[in-house]
Amino acid sequence: MNFGRALLHPAAKPLVFVLSLLPFAWLAYGAFTNNLGANPAESLIRSTGDWALRFLCLTLAITPLRVMTGTPTLQRIRRMLGLFMYFYVVVHLLCYGGFDMGFDLAEIGRDIVKRPFILVGFAAFLLLTPLAATSFNRAVKALGAKRWQLLHRLVYAVAALAILHFFWMRAGKNDFAEVAVYAAILGALLGWRIVHRLRGERQKRLKAAAAP
Template sequence: MTRLQRMLQHAIAKPLVFALALLPLAWLLYGAVTNQLGANPAEHLTRSTGDWTLRFLCITLAVTPLRVTLRVPALARFRRMFGLFTYFYVVLHLLCYSWFDKGFDVADIAKDIGKRPFILVGFSAFVLLTPLAATSFNRAVRALGAKRWQSLHRLVYAIAGLGILHFFWMRAGKHNFAEVAVYAAILAVLLGWRLVRFMKARMRLRGPAFP
């Protein structure tokens, strides 16, 4: 057992990772209380929670490739937690938008979703992510069955694409695509790794084309 494997299996590992995942929120709250979020704190909070949603989505999708490549099975212990933190930050992102931009006016929010494509795409990603968060527990896996559960959780690929598109359209107004390119590249590598692995598995099942 490698040293990293032992560290990840330690009893304190999960609480420590949980606390670290809350640090972005703690930092944002501290900045809000001490008035250190710039000239437009509301916009800063909305965009920062959106950024952390994408970051945790990347972290969640990176767990399996890292686990397989580094041969550290204990990494799988944290995948569910990272996935739930992705949902946690997207809920905060939606709340910030609903509160600061729309004052929780449901009619105005619905109108905005229908009028602005990048809002529609972001909201669609949130809607698709909701059943994944709701079925991330062992009881849901047993209730759905492993095959149906896996099929449902493949929605994460569509969610990743929608998240990048939402971010792209949001930055299009300012012609600032540097960060978008970074996130797109990371997600392309992570999803590409899965595609290659899937294709190799299919080829092994089919066997050689000629005897």
């Protein structure tokens, strides 16, 4: 059985779901067993943010992989990966709001305004929320395919905000190695989309010019 056919197996989506939940389960286990280092709260905040960024990369990688490998069944797991990205963003926000701010909404509001990297991260969360809320078939039908696609292009802005959030967070320690890696990955994924779209438009123009 090849990879494309394997994705059609009834167990494929449950397996992806379980694998996507493993990082959260591992972090929860580490928290309950006091095995997250000297600063468990910071470890949870950083780790959930890292996993949100990783799932963002995985989600954006699906379309290029689908096109380049000729595996249309990859599309079946893109929505789930995107929702897990949002899940880890929400957990990341809850860890920050709970451990750093004690769920003091007034203090959280002041912190968002005061610290640019928090503001940028919160803006990314706000942009992601309507995408998660409309990631179902009924939403596609209600919005119409074109409007739905236009709305979901906000993920590109989210990617830029996520990198900026990560960059400013690491600026205090002057540690940009991981930032550069994620920026390169997301830049390549977004760059591929631009090139692919330009090629598609060029082919359409050539076909139109060649038509009798």
